[in-house]
Amino acid sequence: MAEFPPENRALVPHPARLGEVVTVLGPGEADLPCRTGGRARDRIAELTALVLDLAGEGVAIDRLAYRKSLEARSPATIKALANDLACYARFCHRVRGIGLPAGEGRVVAYLEDCEARGLSVATVSRRLASLAVIHGLLGVTPPTGAPVVRDALRGFRRRRGVRQRQAGPLRLGEGIGIEAARGFTLTALLDACPGTVAGLRDAALLSLGYDAGLRVSELVAIDCGHISRLDDGAGVLDVVRSKTDQEGRGGEAWLSPETMRRIALWREAGGIASGPLFRRIATTRTRAREAVPPTRLDRLAWHARVDPVRLEGAPARPASVTYRIGEHALTPAAVRMIIKRTAHRAVDEGLVALFGPERDAAIAALSTHSLRVGLTQDLFASGEDAGPIAQALRWTSTTTALRYGRALTPAANATARMLRNLRG
Incomplete structure (x- = not known):
């Protein structure tokens, strides 16, 4: 492992095992299979096949308009359209x-x-919206806007309620804001990241994702060139493209000095000079082996298996671990796995006081959106208003910010601030 500067050593909680030989093969030194190539094209082909399969014989598809309409949409939107149309x-x-085209009754x-x-x-609301988009691609008026469909959806919403299940928040830690954060926190997950190459990557990813309040699509799209360092040790992330900025106007997010140190540790350990910041790592471990002394042939039993190792002996071999750093960015599914895996490790190391069903439910609630939800709640807890929060996290309105901070809003609103002083 590389020797880290003194100011960074406190961020490496678990050094390599004593006597273990560690080898790091940087990007380009080892071949890792790429799992992302052609996925967007496959989604478009899947969507097109579904449209052709469902379309009636008299439906004419404007191929040029259809293709240009899909090109104007993000890969995530095309994936959602394909999944929703597959359900239909x-x-x-x-x-x-x-x-x-579908009739109102259908x-x-x-x-x-x-x-x-x-x-x-x-x-269901998203699937109906996708169905409307598909009709638009076919040049047909969507039936989802018909009064009978709107009334049916309104009745469904009334029977079920519209409150959405929210991702479990990953707030910073104890003592933040009005009420100390319980359960899984960013601090607990960072403490659970080992000092291995993979652990340094995971810690940098979690720290950066929280500071910038990133969506997972924004997180995996970060390039080394998107981050600039400020004189005080903090940094600025250039968010090139986001869910609400498909045309790439861009935005900026501030990164704490701690996050910048964690990024530097990861880049140094992984040999990341340029290109995608967060990459796949393949890990290969071998166990230690004691020395095998040579054995004379006449000492072997008549039925013993004869092989060169037994006759010639073999030297001792220490335990070893080899990390192979890929050249391509992590996928959203890999980020989800990193969060879940680190949460399990935090439980195993006693960093989180959750047990049994409560622990299982808390881990199940964690998702790639947990860092963004946690930052939003911490901002509400520190007294920030919805407007500045929405601006900082690059929302076009305050609606989503208020929904994410719903659990904390009653304790931070104007009534709470007044009555806390008058009726405490």
């Missing part, structure tokens, strides 16, 4: 008939089928 296609195959029947299968209001 399964319904159509069960009930038979022409799937596209859309209402699909909505009722989704409700019967226990889908959430948010999921």
